[in-house]
Amino acid sequence: MSILNVKTNPIANQKPGTSGLRKKTRVFQEPGFLENFIQSIWTGIGGAQGKTFVLGGDGRFFNAEAIQTVLRMAAASGAARVIVGQNGLLSTPAASNLIRKRKADGGIILSASHNPGGPDGDFGVKYNIANGGPAPESVSSAIHAATEEIGAYRILESADVDLSEIGIAQIGRMEIEIVDPVADYAALMEEIFDFDAISALFQSGFRMRFDAMHAITGPYAKAILETRLGAGAGTVTNGTPLPDFGQGHPDPNPIWAKELVDVMMDPDGPDFGAASDGDGDRNMIMGRGIYVTPSDSLAALAANATLVPAYKDGLSGVARSMPTSLALDRVAEKLGIECHETPTGWKFFGNLLDAGRATLCGEESAGTGSNHVREKDGLWAVLFWLNILATRKISVAELMADHWQSYGRNYYSRHDYEGIDSGIAADLMQGLRAQLPDLAGRSVAGLTVSNADEFAYDDPIDGSRTEGQGIRIHFDGGARVVFRLSGTGTVGATLRVYLECFATEALDQNPQDALADIITAADELAQIEARTGRKRPTVIT
Template sequence: MIRSHATTPIEGQKPGTSGLRKKVRVFAQPNYAENFIQSVFDVAERAPGAALVIGGDGRYHNRTVIQQAIRMAAANGYGRVLAGQGGILSTPAASHVIRKHGASGGLILSASHNPGGPDEDFGIKYNVANGGPAPEGVTDAIYARTQTIDRWLAVEASDVDLDTPGTTQVGDMAVEVIDPVADYAALMEKLFDFDGIRRAVAGGLTMAFDAMHAVTGPYAHEILENRLGFAPGTVRNGTPLEDFGGHHPDPNLVHAKALHETMMGPDAPDFGAASDGDGDRNLIIGKGIFVTPSDSLAMLAANAHLAPGYAGGLKGIARSMPTSAAADRVAEALGIPAFETPTGWKFFGNLLDAGMATICGEESAGTGSDHVREKDGLWAVLLWLNVLAATGKSVRTIAHEHWQRFGRNYYARHDYEGVDAEAAQAVMDGLSERLAALPGTRVGDLTVGRAENFAYTDPVDGSISRNQGLIVAFERGSRLVLRLSGTGTEGATIRLYLERFEPTDGNLAGDTTTMLSDLVSAAEELAHIAALTGRTAPDVVT
């Protein structure tokens, strides 16, 4: 029986670049999750009896919301739900399941790399039929509906057994609990030379993978250890936990410190990697060398032809605006287009669907290709393994040979987290007001060549996205980028991006901190972060 539950709009349910993210205590309020999910169902395009994919990263409150979403889907005319066993589906795996099974869309329950637990973060993201995040037109419609909603619908039904694969009936709807790993692992076997990687492993290739007690643990155990033959114990922290073991599941050098220390030690394995809460980000470290996400994108693009799935070449490379221009130089050498988009994977979706790009990446440790419509942490790890196996070279050698061919973009991101929202906006407003007057001025030993508030015109549909970040570009290839992040749940996060280009005849082996020191000084002189926020140093440097 379908029941209609009276409700009223709840403020603050505007989805960001990665859906709606709030504290668990907010989502646990009566009608909060239900209002948002019903708003999704009210505006989502679908045929009668359509399929819906539901899964998440295993964080606290996932199972509760999944059960309610299933009851609501049955009341809203869906004919079939595919749910990951245990409520588990990594974000890239969910994208693939949507595409493979012809679903009309999917609910991904995750706050990505944010911490989990009763007092931490939760999130819901809606992905559309192409497997990618809902475009702005859809998220705007969802938000508009949350402002007028007066009821949500659900059938009266018991909880589904999420831990046992199989099909059950909820109202008139079939609920199929599926192996969350199987479809994804099969896709990876098609893209990469698993036989070649297995031979390299048998020949002595070693690695360490930190799943951070997040969603990629089951995927990594199956693919890396069971299918590729890496030794048991290669996957660390491989059991998903509701609070991620009390850690922050963000694969950067702060939160994956233990992995970094292993890779910088005397007995380091050949290759190190980590992924985040929902499995769409990656950290790449070789023996004694950290590879920035921007460089990883460029190096993977330059070597992608070594993997069977990309042997025919790339159609184009896309990167988010704050990501370094290293990938642009690869695109130029390959004679293919390079696209610069706003931050947010949904902006890559049109390029991928139109066949204009094959590989995409963001400086925030997200890399992927046209195999799904999300960034994909394990995909990047497997492409690196394919390159290592095919070349027989170390990560360090691949990196240095890349810089010798293309030049090096020294790069860092400074995150100021939990900043007072008004102070953060004052930083942005102050620099924005100065942009027009900056070209031609000197800041220390640097000369400003260009300054702008980045706007993007989509080459596929002509849509325009404005106010995507402030750019101060200096002569000879250095630049600063400043933007506010939309991925946190409290306060504001200021992200400052620093980039310096060294040509092939320049200093390719310098210390990153030293090479960027003049840009750090220029950023303070131009943006006054310390003066306006009281923060004298970033919380996280990547």
């Protein structure tokens, strides 16, 4: 085996976004594209020499080939050991757990999360640091700087490593440990939750449907829900990970998980329904006849957290991304604990979790997690719900009705306008930005603006400041609209419009009806149809 020093040139647009670098799969397959970025990771973290890394992915198309490239490049750069999931598979939360449990120096996760897979789909690479969480801004910036200066990459000339058998392999001087991708994660879940109570719930005749969307969570859900907890055979559907996710879109929301929604909305449907995404870090929660928004789910988990063994002594604090609804704030106020508002991106929760300032965190984009790892965790959220239902012995609909009676209801929806021309999207945001100084007191669609700003975050732990994180417009009475450009798409720009109003009466309305005035105000303020030509959003959740 010999080490090749391959000359290269910087490749444009290799700046990591909120969750690493995501591009179309065919872009990652272009000569040198993946190699340049991996070498830039080693440079950005101060080198790979003597370090231990965790490596795995969600099994999407190009995962197997990319794993081998990363292994050869780690060996060429002097890494001591790489811990790899069997067949190159690891869910994102499982990878975070392995980094923490094995005290690795960091990890590389190959995934584009909830984005579609396949030759014409998306691929992604994300670097996680030693605490198990996504690289902070300082590390991402160093990696990006390296991509702009790279002149060569190092790679070992060798055959592929057989990752099908659990055990120890060798490539050059580097040791490769191939591990069961599910075992350590399942053991952690059993430490957190009351598995006996959840097992008893299933034994009582409780029925559940979990849609793994042909993504990475299938093997985890089958092992934990069906084998360990005794849920009926067939509880997990679409449970075999496929490179193209069965030609589906592995995003757990009512649009892409319509099959599950139809089942759950049937009067004879299961008691509980859930879904997870491509890499296992997102979740969707349903009960018979009810869809629970991610914002409401986060608030309900916080309100009932002491029913779970790991959180029986209470929460040190909670945190939510800025666009996530204010439902969590109301729970935190009643509990007398801190509620932190951060930019979108799980990396911003890391400092709060490490410092003990937050126990539960969540984002409106179906990500929820706690201090057990440093990533959002889809199956963890599902088990959390099951633990609560097993203890309270009520339905999902009853639990949410009780929650809204206690805290009021934050009606909430997100409208996504996907694939907008990037220039038009930037102009739209600039147009909103220009209005900010004069918006307070203005009447828009019958609503009065109370205040408006562009969100910036001052990290209370390290003092860093992050600006330009979305435009917030608040109205009298507690309503608000947030405008933000997404950082997870791969084609054009995605405009996300977050809509919210608060109610203490009429708690069973259709959210789109309850938000009708806010929707009108949002379009009037941003001139969405006039600027983009779009009469309606691409996706409403």
